[in-house]
Amino acid sequence: MEWDWNFAIKTLPVLGEGVLVTIQATVLGSVLALALGLVFALMRRSQNKLVSRPTSFFLEFIRGTPLLVQLYFLFFILPDVGILLSPLVAGVIGLGLHYATYTAEVYRAGIDNIPRGQWEASKAVNLTAPQTWQHIILPQAIPPMIPALANYIIAMFKETPLLSAITVLELMNQARSISNFHYRYLEPMTLVGVFFLLISIPSVYFLRRLERKYSPHYK
Amino acid sequence: MVQPIIDIQSISKCFGDLTVLDNLSFQVAPGEKLALIGPSGSGKTTILRVLMTLETLTSGHVLIEDEQLWHMERGGKLVDADETHLHKMRNSIGMVFQHFNLFPHKTVLENVTLALRLVRGVAKKQADERALELLDLVGLADKRDQKPASLSGGQKQRVAIARALALEPKIMLFDEVTSALDPELVDEVLNVMRRLGEETDMTMLLVTHEMGFARDFADRVLFFDKGRIIESGPPEQIFTDPQEERTRTFLRKVLSAGVSRAESAAVAI
Ligand SMILES: Nc1ncnc2c1ncn2[C@@H]1O[C@H](COP(=O)(O)OP(=O)(O)O)[C@@H](O)[C@H]1O
Numbered sequence A: 001m002e003w004d005w006n007f008a009i010k011t012l013p014v015l016g017e018g019v020l021v022t023i024q025a026t027v028l029g030s031v032l033a034l035a036l037g038l039v040f041a042l043m044r045r046s047q048n049k050l051v052s053r054p055t056s057f058f059l060e061f062i063r064g065t066p067l068l069v070q071l072y073f074l075f076f077i078l079p080d081v082g083i084l085l086s087p088l089v090a091g092v093i094g095l096g097l098h099y100a101t102y103t104a105e106v107y108r109a110g111i112d113n114i115p116r117g118q119w120e121a122s123k124a125v126n127l128t129a130p131q132t133w134q135h136i137i138l139p140q141a142i143p144p145m146i147p148a149l150a151n152y153i154i155a156m157f158k159e160t161p162l163l164s165a166i167t168v169l170e171l172m173n174q175a176r177s178i179s180n181f182h183y184r185y186l187e188p189m190t191l192v193g194v195f196f197l198l199i200s201i202p203s204v205y206f207l208r209r210l211e212r213k214y215s216p217h218y219k
Numbered sequence B: 001m002v003q004p005i006i007d008i009q010s011i012s013k014c015f016g017d018l019t020v021l022d023n024l025s026f027q028v029a030p031g032e033k034l035a036l037i038g039p040s041g042s043g044k045t046t047i048l049r050v051l052m053t054l055e056t057l058t059s060g061h062v063l064i065e066d067e068q069l070w071h072m073e074r075g076g077k078l079v080d081a082d083e084t085h086l087h088k089m090r091n092s093i094g095m096v097f098q099h100f101n102l103f104p105h106k107t108v109l110e111n112v113t114l115a116l117r118l119v120r121g122v123a124k125k126q127a128d129e130r131a132l133e134l135l136d137l138v139g140l141a142d143k144r145d146q147k148p149a150s151l152s153g154g155q156k157q158r159v160a161i162a163r164a165l166a167l168e169p170k171i172m173l174f175d176e177v178t179s180a181l182d183p184e185l186v187d188e189v190l191n192v193m194r195r196l197g198e199e200t201d202m203t204m205l206l207v208t209h210e211m212g213f214a215r216d217f218a219d220r221v222l223f224f225d226k227g228r229i230i231e232s233g234p235p236e237q238i239f240t241d242p243q244e245e246r247t248r249t250f251l252r253k254v255l256s257a258g259v260s261r262a263e264s265a266a267v268a269i
């Protein structure tokens, strides 16, 4: 099989549309994973066992099942109970929810790393619990978490092709339909791989820099 | 005694099987400087932590200016205090910790203004002015824009004192505030405390191993062992003529171990 430049170039506009959807899904999924993860982490730390226990169970449950299965539930099974989601919305929720269980773990570890004395000093100057979180705990806890969080976002990005299983027209899905139509897989699939590499490699460099910036070992 | 500002009534504190405070009662008069001494593990820190509401009680009552600290009245009955009540009560109490516990991501000035701004809602300009006065009092106004990490231990502890003073507590708790410091930095912190003692009418409770300072500074000394008060009295009596064998043994130990340190503190007086 020989590389056909003409064919490769012809596929670019359609693949470009897929790229946009892939980026969209990654960005929205990340925002959801970062926000929801923090909520999960706080719920899990709750003094109220009626909150912390079910949260813990839910997180284990999500982490213990494959993302693909969760995507199928969101897109093919929820409609049976009257919840209809568009493919992209179902995909973003699936990615966001799944990765939120991992970011929750990062948040938890980061929060646990803040010395007890910070909580106690906050109480001694009579800050309320929300003020303590906002002004004392999170500003110290979040910077060291950034490399780990960024790592999960990169991982999520590389898992976006799974969304093709629920008919999201992201890059992988577009590439596959072109391939199936023309019986040529080499060019579309190579271009998909190149695209992911083009984003992943700089991301890894970027991650290293974040690590150097925020890791206490480098200070 | 005049109406006490702190009235501790038969309090006990257990951690599992361990009884740390054992049915303890004492009172503190307004403006009194009270030194708590005793062997390590005798429950001194726990008393301060109970007063700062960092540690709950197992039993007993604490009154601050005649008001229940850990309880509140509901329908004629005393029930456990809720967070709103504790928040109100904390307004009159401040604490300085052995390990400073400064907020490392905030500047020196922000450490002091934070509570003024968030708890009291003071505007930035006024809060800054007030904080600078306090930093001036502890001799650190020139460090206002630095982060705590760049300060020496003695400077950190002085910032911590300024931070605790910001809300103008009537009661200040000092938990071994010099014991994490290099010996040459102890005096600068003790001098600030001495100044507070002279220039304010705050009630001060200090847990300390600086016997020279306790002797000079305190109006009254409580000697603790195993969660009980063994002996209490004016410093001259406790340090020169202790009545209890356990007090004598303790003082002999700390004074022989820290004789040079206690004396240097006494000389500085
Ligand atoms: N959170 C805790 N859990 C269990 N034991 C504790 C806790 N805090 C203090 N203790 C124990 O209580 C005792 C008294 O401690 P503390 O009040 O710190 O004594 P002191 O300040 O006089 O040295 C010690 O034996 C200590 O180990």
Ligand SMILES: [Mg+2]
Pocket (backbone or CB within 6 Å): B044, B045, B046, B176, B207
């Ligand atoms: Mg102690």
